[in-house]
Amino acid sequence: MSEIENLFLLPDIAAAILQEEKYDGEELRAKLKTLTLEVLSEVSRPGSIEEVVLRYCRRRIDRTLKKIDLKDAENSADLATIYAERTAALDVASVAKEARERIEEAVTKGDLPALLANFDNKALLALGAKHLKNSSKLSFESWVTRAMRDPEAGKFKTALGKVLPEVTAR
Incomplete structure (x- = not known):
């Protein structure tokens, strides 16, 4: 997941939350579809994908810079x-380009899990709150x-446990 909050929007977890809210059958499927469509709409908002791609690139640059070892330099020219x-x-x-393509492909396919793995926008949690619990974020x-x-x-906890990695002490 791009954001931990995105876990709650995954179809299996969202379905579990809705089931705890006593939704089932067609009503549950309709709620999930509406949530998915709103998430896709938010992502498709002008500039939204570019904002995410920019943040992703900044993180990659930052990570690259942190990994650069300059101790072998003997003088400023070497440095x-x-x-x-x-x-x-x-x-x-x-x-x-790769980040943008992953996001755009997920949107085109309506692949919510792939989208959530690549799209970091905390505003999506507010959509989840609205559609899953009819509440504020x-x-x-x-x-x-x-x-x-x-x-x-x-x-809910059972569904969450299925997608979270198992934590083991070392």
Whole structure:
């Protein structure tokens, strides 16, 4: 997931939340479809994809810069050469193009899981709150916290457990 909040919009998790809200059958499918269409609409808003691609590229640049080891430089000319060589390896235009294509393909296919893996926009959680719990983002976040603390393993927690990696202590 691009954002942890995107987990709640995954079809299986969203369906589990709706089932806990007593939706089933056609009504549940209709709610999921409406949620998906609104998410796709938000993503398709002018400039939305570019904002995400820009953030993604910034993170990639930042990560690349943090990994550059310049300790082998013996003088400022060496430093400049090593820096230029190691930063040239990151083709920002290519990174942006690939990110944009992944997002656009997910939108075209209506592939919500693929979209959520590549699209970081916290506004999507507000859409989830509205469609899954008929609540505000803040109320939804509070509900998630309560649901996670509940000792009972409801449908929501079970669905969440299926998509989260298993945590093991070392």
